[in-house]
């Protein structure tokens with residue numbers, strides 16, 4: 286892992302704060318950064334060697350994203366290229382894997398859009414309404430999705446749809462299916478993508494789906510079992526986003542402690558005041574603890590063991606550690622924390638997302654309260 290960390294750091298050195306600030310101002314996609322990541326092979330570490338990837342585990346992917354974020358960069362523009370293909374890898378047919386995985390590994394095809402969330406369903410995924418009706422060898426899809434990130438910068442998208450109405454299935458989570466949508470063909474032929482402007486530069490969008498035709502050959506696994514197929518992908522996503530939060534937290538702790546050592550007010554470094562020093566020390570401790578949970582979750586995932594609870598706990602601890610470290614770092618910098626050129630206000634905004642997406646803190650607490658501690662469910 287130290288070699289991976291070193292090479293990620295070297296690559297990120299070519300993308301300093303000014304690069305990200307400019308993109309932020311222009312609301313532009315970091316194409317050069319994503320190309321550099323692709324060329325370095327960092328985005329294909331989870332793809333097995335037989336399909337052209339490097340066949341490493343989630344721990345390696347986690348270290349890559351952590352280092353990207355620690356360097357002040359942002360992996361969100363491409364992190365889904367790492368894990369979205371997991372659903373195809375684990376549940377796709379041999380034919381689908383041979384057709385797509387080598388091209389995803391080389392970067393020729395980008396599979397970094399994952400369409401789950403809908404305006405009316407919120408976190409309750411079983412209530413999605415986007416429906417795919419089969420007609421011969423084609424699915425006709427109608428519906429709407431929201432917050433679908435990177436759809437404009439992706440060739441393929443995994444789309445979660447209903448193929449049976451919720452009321453017609455024994456369990457609410459039955460009757461959903463995963464379709465692999467070729468965005469190059471779909472846009473303008475039943476699919477409209479509309480960007481959403483947000484407080485961060487995240488390339489997220491809304492999708493309007495109107496009689497979109499998807500070949501039945503693009504169904505992943507069996508019809509009706511899609512919810513199960515996306516769950517293991519979601520665990521990978523939570524662990525990797527937790528790793529980004531660890532990277533963010535380390536960025537903030539590094540910056541805050543450096544500034545506190547150097548900035549002199551009242552004739553002494555501000556870090557000499559324990560009211561400045563102790564919060565930074567506490568952020569460091571919280572980050573180290575959260576990082577152990579991320580490692581544990583990644584280890585379980587790589588061993589093929591159940592890891593849903595650990596993935597959730599890693600995500601909660603890491604996102605809270607990064608947010609608290611962000612707040613301390615901004616406070617430590619006083620007025621300068623608000624100046625764009627320090628990159629702290631940008632990272633502060635960016636790291637706040639992870640208490641909401643890809644799953645919000647309350648829903649993690651609910652998972653632990655009900656699944657682990659057997660208390661009654663609120664919904």
Ligand SMILES: Cc1cc2nc3c(=O)[nH]c(=O)nc-3n(C[C@H](O)[C@H](O)[C@H](O)COP(=O)(O)OP(=O)(O)OC[C@H]3O[C@@H](n4cnc5c(N)ncnc54)[C@H](O)[C@@H]3O)c2cc1C
Nearest residue numbers: 399400401402407408432433434641642643644645647664
């Ligand atoms: C920038 C961004 C990018 C995203 N990218 C993607 C993407 O690429 N693909 C995709 O599919 N989705 C994406 N999402 C969606 C994201 O996963 C959801 O926003 C997130 O899961 C929360 O769902 P929601 O926004 O519908 O909140 P809601 O479900 O409406 O919840 C709103 C609030 O109520 C709380 N809440 C709800 N129910 C309960 C309860 N029973 N008990 C306690 N609290 C509760 C929640 O914790 C939350 O704080 C993205 C979101 C953002 C903001």
